[in-house]
Amino acid sequence: MQEEGLVTPADELPVSVWVWDLDIDPPMAAALSRWLTEDERQRAAAFVTPELQRRWIAARAGMRGILASVLGVTPGSPVFSLGQHGRPYLAGIDCPYSFNLSHSDNLAAFAVCEAVVGVDVEQIKDLPEGVAAMVFSTAEITALDAEPEARRAGKFFQYWTAKEAVLKALGTGLSVSGRSFTVDVTGAATPRLIEADWKNEDTEAWRLLAFDPMPGFAGAVAVRTTRPLRLELRQWVFVL
Numbered sequence: 001m002q003e004e005g006l007v008t009p010a011d012e013l014p015v016s017v018w019v020w021d022l023d024i025d026p027p028m029a030a031a032l033s034r035w036l037t038e039d040e041r042q043r044a045a046a047f048v049t050p051e052l053q054r055r056w057i058a059a060r061a062g063m064r065g066i067l068a069s070v071l072g073v074t075p076g077s078p079v080f081s082l083g084q085h086g087r088p089y090l091a092g093i094d095c096p097y098s099f100n101l102s103h104s105d106n107l108a109a110f111a112v113c114e115a116v117v118g119v120d121v122e123q124i125k126d127l128p129e130g131v132a133a134m135v136f137s138t139a140e141i142t143a144l145d146a147e148p149e150a151r152r153a154g155k156f157f158q159y160w161t162a163k164e165a166v167l168k169a170l171g172t173g174l175s176v177s178g179r180s181f182t183v184d185v186t187g188a189a190t191p192r193l194i195e196a197d198w199k200n201e202d203t204e205a206w207r208l209l210a211f212d213p214m215p216g217f218a219g220a221v222a223v224r225t226t227r228p229l230r231l232e233l234r235q236w237v238f239v240l
Contacts, residue, residue: 118169
């Protein structure tokens with residue numbers, strides 16, 4: 001007999017996150033461009049440098065390739081439309097999943113889940129001057145200032161990725177300020193949304209997980225659910 005309150009794998013909600021390197025060579029970029037629409041190829045061409053163009057192609061093609069593998073279609077099949085605040089969704093396909101893409105420098109991450117999901121990855125750099133005061137809550141700033149100097153940049157990006165993942169799951173764009181809610185990253189692998197100044201929003205109905213996508217980067221996912229999460233971190237490899 002199962003003990004009352006014991007969490008079993010059946011209770012967990014899987015959230016799959018694929019990560020991959022965006023630095024591809026020109027032949028690979030040319031091949032992956034065939035997965036994209038004409039509009040996507042034009043958007044790639046608008047970037048200033050060939051490196052940025054190839055990274056954008058690799059990010060978009062990775063998203064298409066992963067969705068194709070999940071849905072059992074070809075990479076060129078998904079048709080994307082944009083929601084009210086710019087969040088992409090699949091048009092013309094009854095997709096049972098929520099998905100979200102993030103990229104920073106040469107790294108991309110793509111999350112897929114049955115519940116509404118947001119993902120963020122960030123390259124850990126020197127602490128950005130003045131940014132915390134603009135996007136962090138008072139409680140978060142206080143906690144960050146209490147960190148030893150040597151750990152402050154890493155802690156900053158733990159907060160940043162957790163908050164960005166929440167904002168991306170909300171899908172409200174710039175209409176919600178990062179200062180309107182507070183996350184707790186005391187448990188490094190399991191951040192928590194502990195307070196939010198949002199109408200009719202239950203902070204208990206959110207689950208967050210942090211992950212290490214690759215050395216020098218921080219990552220986090222946020223899912224609107226009351227179920228515990230099971231993170232499935234995977235490496236995406238292009239196969240043509």
